[in-house]
Amino acid sequence: xxxxxxxxxxxxxxxxxxxxxxxxxxxxxxxLAKKDTYKVGFAQTxxxxxxxxxxxxxxxxxxxxxxxxxxxxxxxxxxAKQVADVNSMIAQGVDVIFLAPREEKPLIPAVMAAKxxxxxxxxxxxxxxxxxxxxxxxxxxxxxSDFIEEGKRIAxxxxxxxxxxxxxxxxxxxxxxxxxxxxxxxxxxxxTAAGGFEIVAxxxxxxxxxxxxxxxxxxxxxxxxxxxxxxxxxxxxxxxxSAIEAAGKVPGKDILVLSIDGGKEAxxxxxxxxxxxxxxxxxxxxxxxxxxxxxxxxxxxxxxxxINDDKFYDSTNAAAELADAY
Numbered sequence: 001x002x003x004x005x006x007x008x009x010x011x012x013x014x015x016x017x018x019x020x021x022x023x024x025x026x027x028x029x030x031x032l033a034k035k036d037t038y039k040v041g042f043a044q045t046x047x048x049x050x051x052x053x054x055x056x057x058x059x060x061x062x063x064x065x066x067x068x069x070x071x072x073x074x075x076x077x078x079x080a081k082q083v084a085d086v087n088s089m090i091a092q093g094v095d096v097i098f099l100a101p102r103e104e105k106p107l108i109p110a111v112m113a114a115k116x117x118x119x120x121x122x123x124x125x126x127x128x129x130x131x132x133x134x135x136x137x138x139x140x141x142x143x144x145s146d147f148i149e150e151g152k153r154i155a156x157x158x159x160x161x162x163x164x165x166x167x168x169x170x171x172x173x174x175x176x177x178x179x180x181x182x183x184x185x186x187x188x189x190x191x192t193a194a195g196g197f198e199i200v201a202x203x204x205x206x207x208x209x210x211x212x213x214x215x216x217x218x219x220x221x222x223x224x225x226x227x228x229x230x231x232x233x234x235x236x237x238x239x240x241x242s243a244i245e246a247a248g249k250v251p252g253k254d255i256l257v258l259s260i261d262g263g264k265e266a267x268x269x270x271x272x273x274x275x276x277x278x279x280x281x282x283x284x285x286x287x288x289x290x291x292x293x294x295x296x297x298x299x300x301x302x303x304x305x306x307i308n309d310d311k312f313y314d315s316t317n318a319a320a321e322l323a324d325a326y
Contacts, residue, residue, distance in 0.1 A: 027137050028137065029115070029120050029121075029136060029137065029138070029139065029140045030115060030117075030118040030119055030120045031120075032095065032096055032120050032293070032296050032297045033095075033297065034297045034298060035095070035297070037067055037068055037069070038068045038069070038095040038096065038293075039068070039069045039071065039092075039093065039094045039095050040063060040068050040069065040070050040071065040094060040095060040096055040097075040098065040293070041070075041071045041072075041073075041086070041089035041092075041094040041096070041097040041098065042056075042059050042063075042070055042071070042072050042073070042097075042098045042100075043073050043075065043082055043085045043086050043089065043097060043098070043099045043100065043110075044056055044072065044073065044074050044075065044100055045075050045077065045082060045100045045101065045102040045126070046074065046075060046076055046077040046102070047074050047076075048077065048208065049207070049208075049209070049233075049234075049235045050234075050263045050264070050265065050326065051233070051234070051235075051261050051263060051281070051283045051326070052283075054263075054283040054284065054326040055100070055124070055125065055283040055284070055285055056072070056074075058283065058284045058285055058286035058287075059072075059098065059285060059286045059289065060072065060286075061286055062286030062287055062289070062290050063286070063290070066290055068290075071089055071092060071094055073085035073088070073089070075102060077102065078102070079101075079102045079103050079106035079107060080106070082099075082101070082102055082106075082107060082110065083106065083107065083109055083110045086099060086107075086110035086111075086113065086114060087110070087113060089114075089119075090113060090114055090117045090119060094119060095119070096119060096120050096121075096122065096293055097114050097119055097120070097121045097122070098121075098122050098124050098289055098293075099111070099121055099122070099123055099124065099139075100123070100124045100125050100126055101123060101126045101127070101128050101178075102126070102174065102177065103174065103175075103176040103177050104126075104127065104128050104129040104176055104177065104178050104181070105128070105129050105132065105176065106176075107128055108128055108129060108132045108133050111128060111133050111138055111139050112133070112138065114139075115138055115139070120139070120140045120296065121138075121139040121140060122139065122140050122141055122142075122143060122289065122292060122293060123135075123139055123141070123142040123143065123144070124142075124143050124144060124285050124289060125143070125144045125145070125179075125281075125283075125285065126144065126177055126178045126179060127142045127144070127178045128178075134304075135304035135305065136302075136304050140292075140296060140302055141292060141302050141303060141304055141305065141306055142304070142305050142306070143285060143288055143289055143292060143306040143308065144305075144306075144307070144308055145281045145282065145307070145308045145310050146182075146307060146310075147178060147179045147181075147182030147183050147186065147281075148182045148183075148185055148186035149186060150182075150183055150186060150260050150279045150281060150310065151182065151183040151184065151185065151186025151187035151188075151190070151260070152186040152187065152189070152190040153186075153279050153312060154187055154230060154258050154259075154260065154277065154279055155186070155187045155188075155189075155190035155191040155194065156190055156194075157258075157276075157277045157312075157314065158191065158194075158197075158228065158230075158256070158258060158276075158277075159190075159191065159194035159197075161276070161277070161314075162196075162197070162228070162256070165227040165228050165255075165256055166196055166197050166198060166227070166228070167197075167198055167200050167223065167225055167226045167227055167228065168191070168197060168198065168199045168200060168226065168228040168229070168230055169199075169200060169201050169202075169216065169219045169220070169223060169226045169228070169229045169230070170184065170187070170188075170199055170201070170202035170203075170229075170230050170231075170232075171203065171204075171205040171212050171215060171216060171229065171230070171231040171232060171236040171237075171240060172184055172202060172203060172204040172205065172232055173204065173205070173206070173207045173232035173233060173236075174204065174206050174207050175204050175206075177207075179232065179233075179260075179281075180204070180207075180232055183232045183260060184202070184232070187230060197228075200223045200225075200226055201219045201222065201223055201226070203215050203219060205231070205232075205236040205239065207232065207233050207235055207236060208235055208236065208239075209235040209236065209238055209239040210239060211236070211239070212231060212235060212236025212237070212238075212239030212240055213239030213240065213242045213243050214239075214243075215236075216229060216236075216239060216240040216243035216244070217243040217246065217247070220243060220244070220247050221247075226255065227254065227255050227256065228255065228256045228257075228258070229244070229255055229256070229257050229258070230258045230259075231257070231258065231259050231260070232260060233259065233260055233261045233281075234259050234260070234261040234262070234263045234265065234266035234278065235261075236259075237257050237258070237259035237266060237269075237275060237278075238265060238266065238269065240257055241257060241269065241274050241275070244257070251274040251275070252272075252273040252274045252275070252276060253273075256276045257269075257274065257275045257276060258275070258276055258277055258278070259275055259277075259278045259279075260278065260279045260280075260281055261278065261279075261280070261281050261283075262278050262279065262280030262281060262282075262310070262311060262313060262325055262326070263325060263326055264322065264325040264326060266278050266313075266325075267313050267318050267321065267322050267325040268318075268322060270313050270314060270315065270318035271318045271319050271322060273315075276314065276315075277312070277313065277314040278312070278313045278314075278318075279310055279311075279312055279313075280310040280311040280312065280313065280325075281308075281310055282308045282309065282310055282311075283326055284326065285308075288306065288308065292306055313325075
């Protein structure tokens with residue numbers, strides 16, 4: 001190789017190496033400096049149910065306890081607004097952003113915008129599409145429950161306690177959200193493996209009480225032989241109870257109702273016999289969220305998934321556990 005060409009090649013290789021190194025640097029989650037106090041963003045997806053309110057209260061209380069400034073936004077159920085909320089936090093110069101993404105794909109631009117701005121993101125209770133953004137690279141970690149396991153636990157309980165009931169109506173959560181996707185996957189796979197059950201209808205109720213009621217009413221009319229309703233959250237389960245009663249049937253007797261979230265109203269419904277079983281999805285994120293943030297600032301290794309522990313309520317323990325439900 002001529003000297004000039006060799007020199008040109010070496011310069012090009014050096015430049016390519018620098019670009020590769022820069023690419024690796026960019027691929028990492030932005031650092032978080034260790035400080036006495038922080039300005040923290042919390043982008044909530046909505047506040048239209050007790051679970052979300054409990055989560056927000058926990059985050060606000062913990063920020064106040066630690067003396068941090070909390071920049072709080074409520075997207076009111078709009079993924080587009082939530083992206084705008086995150087962009088506003090970036091403009092305000094927050095140190096870190098806690099994001100409860102409404103849906104897996106639409107919030108990717110918000111995660112990437114924060115990363116580009118040098119602000120680490122911690123996902124709470126819902127994740128984003130893992131093919132588009134990765135923990136430890138694009139955001140720090142996901143703190144939340146194992147949604148697949150939640151659905152599986154409900155299915156396993158049902159397989160043991162169905163008492164001859166077998167035809168299931170499934171009320172799904174918000175289309176495209178990780179809890180809806182995973183609670184369906186965990187339940188459907190486990191109940192299929194158990195054998196003897198049929199999901200006669202599965203439709204979104206958008207995690208909302210009134211929509212859950214409306215969808216349950218329509219599906220009960222279309223499938224009058226259905227004797228089980230599995231709802232992806234308490235709000236839809238409580239809506240379904242109203243639909244069952246409006247149809248002249250008795251929840252807990254004619255139709256088993258199963259739920260996930262474990263709010264006080266739902267646990268009381270277990271005590272009353274209207275809901276058969278509920279898997280808790282713990283909404284009290286504050287302590288774990290801020291502990292994780294501070295551990296990262298201290299240089300600790302953070303796992304890609306920080307799992308919340310969830311309780312299980314049925315007739316054997318609901319009365320004793322009611323006082324501690326959120």
